[in-house]
Amino acid sequence: MKKTINFILGVAALLVAVACGSDRSEILKVYNWSDYIGEDVISDFEAWYKEQTGESIQVVYQTFDINETMLSKIEKGHEDYDVVCPSDYIIERMLNNGLLLPLDLKALPDSINYIEQNASPYIQKMFREINPEIDANDYSVAYMWGTTGIIYNPKYVTDEEAATWNVMRNPKFKDKLLVKDAARDVYGPVLIYLKQQELKDSLVTLQELMSDSSDESLAAVESFLREAKDNVLGWEADFGKDQMTKELGVVSINWSGDAVWAIEEAAELGVELRYVVPEEGSTVWFDGWVIPKYAHNVKAATYFIDFMCRKDIAIRNMDGTGYVSANGAYEVLESQIDEEYDPINLSYFFGEGADSICVNPTLYPDLAVIERCALEHDWGEDTDKLIEMWARVKGDNASSFTYVIIIAAAAIIAFAIYRAAASRKKKASRKAGRK
Ligand code: N2P
Numbered sequence: 001m002k003k004t005i006n007f008i009l010g011v012a013a014l015l016v017a018v019a020c021g022s023d024r025s026e027i028l029k030v031y032n033w034s035d036y037i038g039e040d041v042i043s044d045f046e047a048w049y050k051e052q053t054g055e056s057i058q059v060v061y062q063t064f065d066i067n068e069t070m071l072s073k074i075e076k077g078h079e080d081y082d083v084v085c086p087s088d089y090i091i092e093r094m095l096n097n098g099l100l101l102p103l104d105l106k107a108l109p110d111s112i113n114y115i116e117q118n119a120s121p122y123i124q125k126m127f128r129e130i131n132p133e134i135d136a137n138d139y140s141v142a143y144m145w146g147t148t149g150i151i152y153n154p155k156y157v158t159d160e161e162a163a164t165w166n167v168m169r170n171p172k173f174k175d176k177l178l179v180k181d182a183a184r185d186v187y188g189p190v191l192i193y194l195k196q197q198e199l200k201d202s203l204v205t206l207q208e209l210m211s212d213s214s215d216e217s218l219a220a221v222e223s224f225l226r227e228a229k230d231n232v233l234g235w236e237a238d239f240g241k242d243q244m245t246k247e248l249g250v251v252s253i254n255w256s257g258d259a260v261w262a263i264e265e266a267a268e269l270g271v272e273l274r275y276v277v278p279e280e281g282s283t284v285w286f287d288g289w290v291i292p293k294y295a296h297n298v299k300a301a302t303y304f305i306d307f308m309c310r311k312d313i314a315i316r317n318m319d320g321t322g323y324v325s326a327n328g329a330y331e332v333l334e335s336q337i338d339e340e341y342d343p344i345n346l347s348y349f350f351g352e353g354a355d356s357i358c359v360n361p362t363l364y365p366d367l368a369v370i371e372r373c374a375l376e377h378d379w380g381e382d383t384d385k386l387i388e389m390w391a392r393v394k395g396d397n398a399s400s401f402t403y404v405i406i407i408a409a410a411a412i413i414a415f416a417i418y419r420a421a422a423s424r425k426k427k428a429s430r431k432a433g434r435k
Pocket residue numbers: 033034035036087255257285287
């Protein structure tokens with residue numbers, strides 16, 4: 001519903017803009033994840049753009065919940081979005097398929113080049129790992145980043161139970177498990193879990209597993225997910241965090257930012273939630289702004305990406321979404337420091353001086369967590385195998401539910417037909433009686 005409303009609002013904004021005579025250079029089409037930007041940031045950008053360039057801009061803002069939905073609109077639909085926000089392995093795919101325009105940071109006056117001023121060396125290094133042949137930093141600017149892990153309700157789930165991906169198929173949590181409808185982000189951790197022994201014996205590395213699209217691994221993950229399915233309350237794109245706060249679900253496979261949001265929201269309702277990245281390991285992900293090759297307004301797109309890198313805007317985006325900005329400015333970290341938390345080691349991100357910082361560990365993962373996480377990589381053509389497997393696993397659930405709906409609908413229709421026929425018959429016999 002939310003998605004439909006969002007789509008209608010986006011289209012309506014575009015129609016209004018066109019009806020008011022705005023030409024395309026006055027329109028910026030942004031396609032971002034849902035719940036992924038601070039309040040009023042868009043309107044502030046429009047005002048700032050006018051201030052900086054003297055030109056008007058109207059942002060047409062649309063959202064998606066799944067990387068692949070966004071990709072398909074550009075890859076297959078050639079939609080003319082000016083800025084989009086894919087995750088690492090999708091940036092890799094877009095780079096490989098020539099779908100991105102290089103960034104022209106020289107087009108920004110030095111004084112307002114926040115992209116270069118606030119870049120994080122750690123994130124830039126991670127972006128270089130996206131594609132060893134093409135430097136992703138030349139085509140994208142990181143926005144938010146985090147881990148994939150488990151949100152759980154300690155009233156029903158012990159810390160030990162939640163500390164392993166196997167919690168997904170623990171029979172104790174029948175109909176209480178929420179799974180992010182993001183095939184790659186679920187596949188990776190499950191495969192890491194299934195390959196524990198090989199990892200311990202150094203027969204395979206975490207990073208190698210992130211590129212493992214073999215039939216054998218796909219089958220192993222599929223069978224794990226089929227076992228977990230009895231527990232699944234929902235395959236969700238955006239309602240999981242909400243269901244956790246309402247205690248409808250007690251275990252949710254989710255991203256760290258949704259965890260921060262859910263934990264805070266739940267606390268206000270008197271519900272305790274926790275987040276853990278299981279000991280076996282997981283994925284660390286980065287979402288970045290890119291300009292697709294079908295973009296029409298490269299100038300405004302570049303300014304938009306730059307605005308997102310302004311320190312105060314980064315902090316507002318963090319506070320509004322629960323996610324962690326990729327901004328490397330110390331002030332951004334400083335805004336999150338809270339003595340209530342135990343110190344953690346963030347030297348990998350903010351340099352040697354930052355080895356003992358009191359900050360929410362769900363937001364910024366400790367070095368020890370980062371060391372057991374790896375970056376996902378594009379599978380190219382093999383992606384289709386994953387999508388098919390994912391549909392097979394989810395599909396069975398859908399079909400039993402669908403059957404119930406179909407049978408119920410058929411029963412209602414049959415009853416309605418029977419009633420209508422009976423009443424026609426009655427009327428006809430009354431008519432015949434009168435004659
Ligand atoms: C926020 C989506 C975050 C995307 N709704 C994580 N890659």
